[in-house]
Amino acid sequence: MAQVNLAPPQMPEGKKRIAVMTSGGDAPGMSGAVRAVVRQTIASGCDAFAVYEGYEGLVQGGDMIKQMYWEDVRGWLSEGGTLIGTARCMAFKERPGRLQAAKNMIAKGIDALVICGGDGSLTGADKFRGEWPSLVQELVEKKMCTAEEVEPFKHLNVVGLVGSIDNDMSSTDATIGCYSSLQRICQAVDFIDATAFSHQRAFVIEVMGRHCGWLALMAGVSCGADFVFLPENPPSTDWEKDMCDIVKKHRTLGKRKTIVIVAEGAHDRDLNPIKPSKVKDLLSNEVGLDTRVTTLGHVQRGGTACAYDRMLATLQGVEAVKAVLEATPETPSPVICIVENKIVRKSLLDAVALTHKVADAIESKDFGTAMKLRDAEFTEYFNAYNIMTSTEKEEMKLPQEKRLRVGIIHVGAPAGGMNAATRAVTAYCLTRGHTPVAIHNGFPGLCRHHDDKPEGSVREISWLDAENWGAKGGSEIGTNRGLPSEDFDTTAMCFEKYKIDALFVVGGFEAFTAVSELRKARSKYDAFKIPMVILPATVSNNVPGTEYSIGSDTCLNALIDYCDAIKQSAAASRRRVFVVETQGGASGYVATIAGLSIGAVAVYTPEEGIHLNMLASDIKHLKEQFAQDKGQNRSGKIILRNEKASKTYTTEIVANIIREESGGRFDSRFAVPGHVQQGGVPSPMDRVRAVRFGVKSLQHIETFTGKSKDEIAADPMSAALIGVRGAKVGFSSMEKVETEETDWKDRRPKNEFWTDLTQIVDTLSGRKRVKKEEVLI
Numbered sequence: 030m031a032q033v034n035l036a037p038p039q040m041p042e043g044k045k046r047i048a049v050m051t052s053g054g055d056a057p058g059m060s061g062a063v064r065a066v067v068r069q070t071i072a073s074g075c076d077a078f079a080v081y082e083g084y085e086g087l088v089q090g091g092d093m094i095k096q097m098y099w100e101d102v103r104g105w106l107s108e109g110g111t112l113i114g115t116a117r118c119m120a121f122k123e124r125p126g127r128l129q130a131a132k133n134m135i136a137k138g139i140d141a142l143v144i145c146g147g148d149g150s151l152t153g154a155d156k157f158r159g160e161w162p163s164l165v166q167e168l169v170e171k172k173m174c175t176a177e178e179v180e181p182f183k184h185l186n187v188v189g190l191v192g193s194i195d196n197d198m199s200s201t202d203a204t205i206g207c208y209s210s211l212q213r214i215c216q217a218v219d220f221i222d223a224t225a226f227s228h229q230r231a232f233v234i235e236v237m238g239r240h241c242g243w244l245a246l247m248a249g250v251s252c253g254a255d256f257v258f259l260p261e262n263p264p265s266t267d268w269e270k271d272m273c274d275i276v277k278k279h280r281t282l283g284k285r286k287t288i289v290i291v292a293e294g295a296h297d298r299d300l301n302p303i304k305p306s307k308v309k310d311l312l313s314n315e316v317g318l319d320t321r322v323t324t325l326g327h328v329q330r331g332g333t334a335c336a337y338d339r340m341l342a343t344l345q346g347v348e349a350v351k352a353v354l355e356a357t358p359e360t361p362s363p364v365i366c367i368v369e370n371k372i373v374r375k376s377l378l379d380a381v382a383l384t385h386k387v388a389d390a391i392e393s394k395d396f397g398t399a400m401k402l403r404d405a406e407f408t409e410y411f412n413a414y415n416i417m418t419s420t421e422k423e424e425m426k427l428p429q430e431k432r433l434r435v436g437i438i439h440v441g442a443p444a445g446g447m448n449a450a451t452r453a454v455t456a457y458c459l460t461r462g463h464t465p466v467a468i469h470n471g472f473p474g475l476c477r478h479h480d481d482k483p484e485g486s487v488r489e490i491s492w493l494d495a496e497n498w499g500a501k502g503g504s505e506i507g508t509n510r511g512l513p514s515e516d517f518d519t520t521a522m523c524f525e526k527y528k529i530d531a532l533f534v535v536g537g538f539e540a541f542t543a544v545s546e547l548r549k550a551r552s553k554y555d556a557f558k559i560p561m562v563i564l565p566a567t568v569s570n571n572v573p574g575t576e577y578s579i580g581s582d583t584c585l586n587a588l589i590d591y592c593d594a595i596k597q598s599a600a601a602s603r604r605r606v607f608v609v610e611t612q613g614g615a616s617g618y619v620a621t622i623a624g625l626s627i628g629a630v631a632v633y634t635p636e637e638g639i640h641l642n643m644l645a646s647d648i649k650h651l652k653e654q655f656a657q658d659k660g661q662n663r664s665g666k667i668i669l670r671n672e673k674a675s676k677t678y679t680t681e682i683v684a685n686i687i688r689e690e691s692g693g694r695f696d697s698r699f700a701v702p703g704h705v706q707q708g709g710v711p712s713p714m715d716r717v718r719a720v721r722f723g724v725k726s727l728q729h730i731e732t733f734t735g736k737s738k739d740e741i742a743a744d745p746m747s748a749a750l751i752g753v754r755g756a757k758v759g760f761s762s763m764e765k766v767e768t769e770e771t772d773w774k775d776r777r778p779k780n781e782f783w784t785d786l787t788q789i790v791d792t793l794s795g796r797k798r799v800k801k802e803e804v805l806i
């Protein structure tokens with residue numbers, strides 16, 4: 030998903046010896062990061078090492094620092110926790126421990142260290158780096174090393190990878206592991222939801238995160254919690270009454286269950302801890318609810334990494350090695366971050382300092398600063414969450430003349446997060462005094478069934494209708510691929526008849542086409558001179574103007590679960606290759622990112638196509654790999670083939686060719702997950718982004734209130750698309766995207782941001798890419 034700098038690694042001088050370690054609480058994705066660092070290091074011609082058991086291993090040295098080979102990390106992407114171990118090491122916090130660590134590193138000839146850990150680990154790394162020259166000097170002074178021995182190690186090359194479930198490091202939007210943990214939490218809360226609903230109970234759920242409220246807030250947003258307690262922004266001084274009022278209001282609106290999420294580090298504005306037991310007592314005694322407390326605990330750290338964490342770990346691991354190879358003695362130590370969709374290097378020193386400032390701000394009760402110092406995304410989510418739980422607060426409503434009837438329509442195939450977006454927009458509309466109007470079953474539903482009795486396809490949505498849609502897959506209001514051009518006249522008539530003042534469209538390439546058609550038809554139909562926003566939602570992630578469509582993350586998760594199961598089968602059968610067919614239309618995005626996330630041998634995309642030389646080369650590569658591991662290796666092999674990668678070389682044919690050409694040395698099967706890729710329950714990432722983008726879309730629509738139809742039509746931003754581009758989330762004018770950025774024939778963006786990532790899949794699987802012209806057979 031993310032962009033990464035792909036310049037080939039430079040080997041400045043000699044062969045580097047790069048060590049990787051994991052530290053602090055384990056986090057899903059850490060093993061994937063180790064795999065990426067080890068393989069990228071070896072692929073760059075350097076030696077890779079792993080430091081076992083975090084800083085403990087560095088302090089103890091000896092066998093705790095081991096050289097790693099290509100095969101050692103096979104299959105690690107699909108493993109939870111960290112396979113090289115982690116620890117919280119007291120000795121490293123003291124200078125003598127760090128001195129010993131420096132000696133051990135020098136003894137092993139390690140000249141660069143990649144540390145994957147949380148704020149504590151990276152604080153330690155930063156301290157170690159800062160002290161390095163004096164540590165080296167002390168080693169010589171104390172005769173622990175000779176001057177000659179330390180000579181090549183004058184500069185310590187440290188790179189940080191942020192791995193922690195807490196997402197508590199400033200400068201990066203996401204830490205490796207936080208979305209997996211969020212997935213565990215949301216799954217648990219969804220389960221609790223069912224029992225809470227059944228008994229009409231309240232549940233107080235405590236989630237991890239130490240002094241950071243990211244997990245609590247995101248769980249609140251994606252699970253539609255009634256109240257959340259965060260350390261960065263404690264509730265008002267009168268929070269007991271506020272919380273009870275909100276819960277009562279939601280009950281009055283008809284809600285049968287109550288979910289309150291408490292971050293483990295939550296406190297009030299005087300820093301007195303807010304404990305779940307206290308919240309429970311309030312809900313029981315003041316609101317009269319049958320209330321239970323659930324502390325999720327370490328289950329939040331368990332399990333395999335979600336797709337996003339695998340991708341993040343892989344891309345960041347690769348980038349870390351590049352940073353090592355490009356570093357000069359003057360280069361400040363970097364930490365590898367992600368900002369929206371872009372992998373970036375930032376200063377480790379600054380990131381650590383900024384992170385400590387958050388803690389300081391909280392400690393000095395300067396909560397405004399604490400919120401500001403978390404990334405921009407955090408505040409946006411917090412605001413979106415607040416708006417959605419403020420229904421019926423008079424002060425939040427717009428004046429009568431600014432209130433709109435907002436049509437909400439789903440177009441195209443279902444995608445995870447469509448319902449979450451609709452729920453968010455409904456709640457937003459109701460808070461602001463707008464009327465959310467669902468247009469059921471897309472444009473054909475509108476034209477054919479608007480007048481049905483007793484209920485037509487145009488229906489106002491109540492808060493309660495949408496309240497539990499957040500966690501639902503598919504499309505509650507129904508989606509359809511039909512376009513407005515099938516019946517412009519009736520579409521325009523309906524917009525007028527049902528007084529649609531603005532349109533919020535959720536869907537993929539068809540939705541994009543639909544908005545394009547409506548925009549172009551404005552010259553003929555006044556009814557279409559209304560603000561329209563499309564929120565891209567498709568498993569294929571092929572909508573121009575954005576690098577991310579909601580639903581694509583759900584799809585990737587469904588696909589990696591499927592591939593993990595297939596891989597297990599392939600591994601158990603030994604010597605077997607599976608060719609798995611992915612969806613994605615004419616875009617190879619899904620295949621490529623899934624390939625990165627499962628460690629595919631190869632990925633076949635429509636952008637590149639399939640040719641005989643490619644197959645021959647890949648079969649040769651497979652033969653070599655199987656010959657090397659002599660059938661001992663338990664990791665299965667997968668090739669991902671996008672459904673439109675080639676008309677001739679179908680998935681089954683590719684599998685058959687591999688089997689035929691293997692000379693009996695290995696076997697091959699094919700598998701087609703098909704619509705399983707639309708996923709069941711939407712992923713938390715799709716859910717939270719649906720909320721954030723949905724709320725932003727409505728705020729964009731509101732900027733047009735008071736404008737005449739012609740003024741609206743004349744403004745290119747009145748038909749807009751919300752999307753992610755590199756490090757930014759924002760709106761693009763449809764006109765511009767349609768005309769400049771769209772490959773209409775292949776229904777994808779002209780420039781796809783991810784195409785270079787196929788190189789990383791190849792590098793990490795050891796595959797050689799051959800050109801069509803390169804004749805092998």
Ligand SMILES: Nc1ncnc2c1ncn2[C@@H]1O[C@H](COP(=O)(O)OP(=O)(O)OP(=O)(O)O)[C@@H](O)[C@H]1O
Nearest residue numbers: 053054084117118121122146147148149150153193
């Ligand atoms: N100020 C420091 N100086 C030196 N080393 C430190 C410092 N802070 C932490 N460390 C080292 O990093 C280790 C891990 O730190 P910590 O327990 O805070 O976890 P973390 O990296 O923040 O991860 P998480 O919070 O996700 O568990 C510590 O046990 C210690 O060895």
Ligand SMILES: O=P(O)(O)OC[C@H]1O[C@](O)(CO)[C@@H](O)[C@@H]1O
Nearest residue numbers: 054147193194195237238239330
């Ligand atoms: O696993 P331990 O050492 O009990 O630590 C628990 C802490 O670690 C984390 O899971 C990760 O930092 C925190 O959310 C939690 O406070």
Ligand SMILES: [Mg+2]
Nearest residue numbers: 147148149193
């Ligand atoms: Mg920490």
